[in-house]
Amino acid sequence: CFGGVGCGKTMIMDQFYEEIQSRDKLRTHFHDFMLDVHERIHQYKVSRPNERAFDPIPDVAKAIASETFLLCFDEFQVTDVADAMILRRLFENLFEPGDSDDSNR
Numbered sequence: 001c002f003g004g005v006g007c008g009k010t011m012i013m014d015q016f017y018e019e020i021q022s023r024d025k026l027r028t029h030f031h032d033f034m035l036d037v038h039e040r041i042h043q044y045k046v047s048r049p050n051e052r053a054f055d056p057i058p059d060v061a062k063a064i065a066s067e068t069f070l071l072c073f074d075e076f077q078v079t080d081v082a083d084a085m086i087l088r089r090l091f092e093n094l095f096e097p098g099d100s101d102d103s104n105r
Contacts, residue, residue: 010074017072024069030076034083037090040064057086061093 003009017027028036037060044056064071078084 013072013074017070020070022069024067025072026068026070027072027074030073033071033073034086037064037086041086057089058093061090064090065094 014027017025040060040063041056044059045054048054078087
């Protein structure tokens, strides 16, 4: 969805978010989400200092998926190439079919 300031994008998203009856939902500003993702990547890398080829993105995606069934972004705008590369891989991992039990979410 796109449009000028004040056309109701955030209001529609907020209404959608409030109607979802899941306790595992997150509504966040995109910038805050990316700060969290970068922090998680850093923590995973710090936790494995001797593994140069370690790829933290699948683990970060798995952690986010275990915490959140629905993820709603406000102000989704990617202007950084590195963030775009991270997001591509993160979303690929998040949307990958898994063995989670979604019935209680």
